[in-house]
Amino acid sequence: MSADLPDVRQTRLDNYVDRYAARTKGMTASEIRALFSVASRPEVVSLAGGMPNIAGLPLDVVGSAVRDLVIDHGATAMQYGSGQGDPGLREQICDVMRIEGIDAHPDDVVITVGSQQAVDLVTRVFCDPGDVVICEAPSYVGALGVFRAYQCEVVHVAMDDDGIQPEALEQAISAVRAAGKKIKFFYTIPNFHNPAGISLSAERRQKVLEICQKADLLVLEDNPYGLLGFDGDPMRALRADDREGVIYLGSFSKTFAPGFRVGWVAAPHAVREKLVLAQESATLCPPVFSQLAISSYLSRHDWMGQVKQFREMYRERRDAMLAALTDKMPAATTWTKPGGGFYVWLTLPDGLDAKAMLPRAVTARVAYVPGTAFFADGFGSQCMRLSYCHPTPERITEGVARLSAVINEELELRQTFGPLPAGHGHDYDAPGPELS
Amino acid sequence: MSDLGRVLVLAGGLSHERDVSLRSGRRVAEALRSVGVEVEQRDVDASLVDRLRNDPPNAVFPVLHGVTGEDGALRQVLDLYGVPYVGADAAACRTAFDKPVASTMVGSAGLHTPPSIVLGHDTFRELGAAALMEAVVQQIGLPLVVKPARGGSALGASIVRAVEDLPSAMVNSYAYGPVALIERYIVGTEVAVTVVDTGDGPRPLPAVEIQPDSGFYDYEARYTAGATQFIVPARLGPAVAAACADAAITAHRALGLRDLSRSDLVVDAEGVPWFLEVNVAPGMTETSLVPLAAEAAGIELGVLCRDLLAAAAAR
Numbered sequence: 001m002s003a004d005l006p007d008v009r010q011t012r013l014d015n016y017v018d019r020y021a022a023r024t025k026g027m028t029a030s031e032i033r034a035l036f037s038v039a040s041r042p043e044v045v046s047l048a049g050g051m052p053n054i055a056g057l058p059l060d061v062v063g064s065a066v067r068d069l070v071i072d073h074g075a076t077a078m079q080y081g082s083g084q085g086d087p088g089l090r091e092q093i094c095d096v097m098r099i100e101g102i103d104a105h106p107d108d109v110v111i112t113v114g115s116q117q118a119v120d121l122v123t124r125v126f127c128d129p130g131d132v133v134i135c136e137a138p139s140y141v142g143a144l145g146v147f148r149a150y151q152c153e154v155v156h157v158a159m160d161d162d163g164i165q166p167e168a169l170e171q172a173i174s175a176v177r178a179a180g181k182k183i184k185f186f187y188t189i190p191n192f193h194n195p196a197g198i199s200l201s202a203e204r205r206q207k208v209l210e211i212c213q214k215a216d217l218l219v220l221e222d223n224p225y226g227l228l229g230f231d232g233d234p235m236r237a238l239r240a241d242d243r244e245g246v247i248y249l250g251s252f253s254k255t256f257a258p259g260f261r262v263g264w265v266a267a268p269h270a271v272r273e274k275l276v277l278a279q280e281s282a283t284l285c286p287p288v289f290s291q292l293a294i295s296s297y298l299s300r301h302d303w304m305g306q307v308k309q310f311r312e313m314y315r316e317r318r319d320a321m322l323a324a325l326t327d328k329m330p331a332a333t334t335w336t337k338p339g340g341g342f343y344v345w346l347t348l349p350d351g352l353d354a355k356a357m358l359p360r361a362v363t364a365r366v367a368y369v370p371g372t373a374f375f376a377d378g379f380g381s382q383c384m385r386l387s388y389c390h391p392t393p394e395r396i397t398e399g400v401a402r403l404s405a406v407i408n409e410e411l412e413l414r415q416t417f418g419p420l421p422a423g424h425g426h427d428y429d430a431p432g433p434e435l436s
Numbered sequence: 437m438s439d440l441g442r443v444l445v446l447a448g449g450l451s452h453e454r455d456v457s458l459r460s461g462r463r464v465a466e467a468l469r470s471v472g473v474e475v476e477q478r479d480v481d482a483s484l485v486d487r488l489r490n491d492p493p494n495a496v497f498p499v500l501h502g503v504t505g506e507d508g509a510l511r512q513v514l515d516l517y518g519v520p521y522v523g524a525d526a527a528a529c530r531t532a533f534d535k536p537v538a539s540t541m542v543g544s545a546g547l548h549t550p551p552s553i554v555l556g557h558d559t560f561r562e563l564g565a566a567a568l569m570e571a572v573v574q575q576i577g578l579p580l581v582v583k584p585a586r587g588g589s590a591l592g593a594s595i596v597r598a599v600e601d602l603p604s605a606m607v608n609s610y611a612y613g614p615v616a617l618i619e620r621y622i623v624g625t626e627v628a629v630t631v632v633d634t635g636d637g638p639r640p641l642p643a644v645e646i647q648p649d650s651g652f653y654d655y656e657a658r659y660t661a662g663a664t665q666f667i668v669p670a671r672l673g674p675a676v677a678a679a680c681a682d683a684a685i686t687a688h689r690a691l692g693l694r695d696l697s698r699s700d701l702v703v704d705a706e707g708v709p710w711f712l713e714v715n716v717a718p719g720m721t722e723t724s725l726v727p728l729a730a731e732a733a734g735i736e737l738g739v740l741c742r743d744l745l746a747a748a749a750a751r
Contacts, residue, residue: 007732008667008669008671009667009668011728012664013661013662013723017661028663029656029660029663030656031589034456035452037454037455043450044450357611359591360611363452413561413607413610416557416561417560417606417607418603420604420607421604
């Protein structure tokens, strides 16, 4: 072969390929993520998305509130605002947090662009590359993405039906510190965990707080689902029992609507000061229009009544999913029984790989998120997250039936080829937020 | 505006390659608009038949990858409604989309094709996997490639370099379809040759040489900008370049294709092109090969797509 032809063009189709930051290393195309494009089609029962089902919202009330906001306070609502967020809404947020036992002052609160940005700001303020964040195993994919972006090392700690295992947490803290690494915080979703669907028991809450206090370890409590429990009163927040040792993250995305992108962080004074400055450098201020719209909704509408309606709707869907799983799943398949929130965490029979199986599931017109998306260390291939928040109960039943058939086919295939090594995760194996 | 009238770009569908198809469709639609063609891009869903029946476009540019789009099914529907479209007809698609069948036909036309075996997962289940896999490795040799018999974008495809990796590769392929093609891995320079025919006979565009950083042109290497080095025209001597062009034209003709195809080839150390597979609805995304080849030939993508539509509409 020779290279004597003229006008040879060499290209990578990316003029900046040598200039990206090291943190973009894993930002590559994922064939798993691409499959979620099919899941958006109506023929597919999507048990993959985490989109709240807001069909029941009183749009006339919201519309009226937004209309009045523009007419009566438009010049304020469409102007820059405080980096810390609107004072009136921060007062209302304190009322919301009081439901879970938190006694906070509006000055303790910083409003953020969804609680996702709160995770980002807290990580930005605390973490240098190489710092360790302890997370449950599994953990929220969006938070793992933030920790990856700041080049943190994630150490997962096992959970059981009562939440994170305290002994395992203690061991992890000791092991990481013995290795000479800095742990910056313990990130936890104590209520109706995404993706595990389980809650940290009341007894464990005290134990976990004691461990973290003793280890002088900050807790980052992410609580988007706390008011969406199906039975009894909301659990007491970790922050309610430790103002200085716990940073609390809240959100209106599940109790009202995610499109406004309003969440918040309640933090000790010194941390809050830094979060405000970090917020100003990130966005100048959280969206004023959204904040005032939510403030108006909270004050003009029986928002807790609406949350109750949401709970009943999600309970019906949860019941449909659990009944279908009991009815259809092959032996040796196990799953969690969530008392609230959106998700069931399913563990496949030994030898099956949820990620490898997803193309077959998509062919059968059902979709889920493979468990590897919820681990920073490549584990989770035997598990999957099933969400029941969006499809109707009938569609959930149909989706689980399709999934059961897919698992049976996969079992047969695995029996043919024998045990195989577990698959590995890709950094972007989860769908985007727009998937229902 | 062009005199093509209203053109429909079909993209999306329900195949595993939906995401790629949507991106290809957007690029084709934009390219056509840039040369004054009136374009609508739409998905393939239950409302398509009504549209074809009640408000048919003047021509269709199908940019659907994978099942339905490339297996001839959609094109059969377009034929039913008498709507002209770019690309091979349904019968040719059925042949070309099935890699083992296409390989056999192209081999009969004189091209080199890798030695291969085609096995469905039912066969393994019924006859036992261990002995069969041993026989496969003995016959084909290592390294080998396992891929679904039908499908594209390297979904479900693996290179097997050690015998213990074969079961995983088989399972990976069967996740995308019930039949797998197992073929010898041909070491050499990977090139793609696009064939276009805008009414005056099929002609090759310059070969595009593909050098993925990872060594395997898989999904990630195909659709992550920056992950693969493309060299166009491929660094082949004139005789080898001509042989590659001839191979693509031969495959295009042997399979009864028309308008547009892309043949994927490997040129071995002796300069012999080996035919791997052909695409009847090749990718048109920002990282795809056909737009690169058109650019190297000095043809604006919009002009190429417009001329292909004009040829289709004139049939």
